[in-house]
Amino acid sequence: MEEKDDNYYIEKVIAGQTSYFSYVVEKYQDVVFSIALKVLKNREDAEEMAQESFVKAFKSLHTFQRKAKFSTWLYRITYNTCISETRKKKQYFASTDEVQISDEVEEMNFDGIPAENREKYIKAALAKLQEDEYTLVLLYYFEDQSVEDISKVTGLSGSNVKVKLYRARKKLYVILNEMLKEDVYSIL
Template identity: 45%
Template sequence: MTTNEDQYYINLIIEGHTNAFSTLVDRYKDLVFSLALRMVKNKEEAEEVAQDTFVKVFKSLRQFKGDSKFSTWIYKVTYNTCLDRLKKHKREQHIESIDEFNLNQIKNMDNALDDMEAEERKQAIQDCIKLLPSDDAFLLTLFYFEEESLEEIAKVVNLTENNVKVKLFRIRKKLATILKERLEPEIIQHYGS
């Protein structure tokens, strides 16, 4: 669905055709749930966050000005809803320590992952992303899986594009640390040399 199609349904909803909202929900429900799950790390809570997100989006649809894509706006509502949920439950996030990596080690990790079967690589990365702090998992998901631009991500999380770049670099280092700990040493040795 393009931005114009989103705007078409938004206009219908604002004009009183509330049943058109189901089209937007169908379009974004999987993405909202995935982002919520990355942050709250619990399926039931992610479902509640997704539901809360769509209620908030519906109630504040008139406030959407079209300054950014509708998807960016809904990601932002999802992000803020997740933050509210996490603050409410005062959850402690599992944070992995960051070892210093030199560029050669990061390159070896990249080479090892490149040589793994695509499905295994995807599953390994997904499992390791779950171990990242919520904000980090959210940013990685937007950038790598949803292929959002730095500009769009910056709008979602209220940061500058440069701050997003720096955060993504640091998150990649964290992810490399987690992957290094999780992958069997012989796999790294075999593929990294």
Template identity: 40%
Template structure:
């Protein structure tokens, strides 16, 4: 069975077939909601942002030129909707300071995390990820979880490639510092000793 690409449904929507747009919503709703949730941190608000993003995408579909993937274009709209919601509520999340702990210490934490079972690690990283400032959280999410390329992240955020790289670097460093501060010392010791055996 051949999967019809997004462009077909975009063209059908522009011809007046509203059902065609519902196919696009169905295809991309999880990605849109995931990004919104990572940025606004509350399920109800994320649902509102996702709905708003799809409404804006529908209204502006004529402006989609096809020079980037539809999903990238939709991500950009979602990202902007998230920033609007966050700035409107004047809610800036406090970010954990990057401790001046040495690279060795951060690397040690990273190695210990690799020994923690996958589910534990995923839950821990998700909690820590929510402690990052929204833009850093979004960039990390897009790059590692959604596996967008740097070019796609640049298109989504409208930041320069250099700026995206800097945000990724800072976010990784900050995330490791947060992980290090939140993992209980016993857990680190437990898994650290396991590795030595």
């Protein structure tokens, strides 16, 4: 079966065939939840805000202008919904269980980390990033979003996104090095 692009399903939903929105939810639910979880740091709140993000997207679908990718537009809704929720509540609880580590992240060069432990180390290191750093890394490396798209999601300038991504990569490198040193010392 041929997979259609997002615009096909969006047009169907706008035309009144609302059941097609389930495709959008299924395709993006993991990333939307992961962004919400990192920003809100609470699983229940993240589930609620992820659902709220999809409801907002569904209700506003007719306003989607296709100037950016649909995923960028949806992630922006998610990010803003979660930031608004954070302003209402100040709770902190970190988890990176929902992030899927893939081979595409290899470009960050994790060669020094044994392959069998790579996912564990990366998730642990990601959990130590601040929410804005985590969101940038997630969108850029795990969701293949461009700097321009991330800029639209976060409201940061393109150059600011690049600087923050650079700093987040540096921080990940330091965190991973420390984790590896601790493991080597504990073995000795």
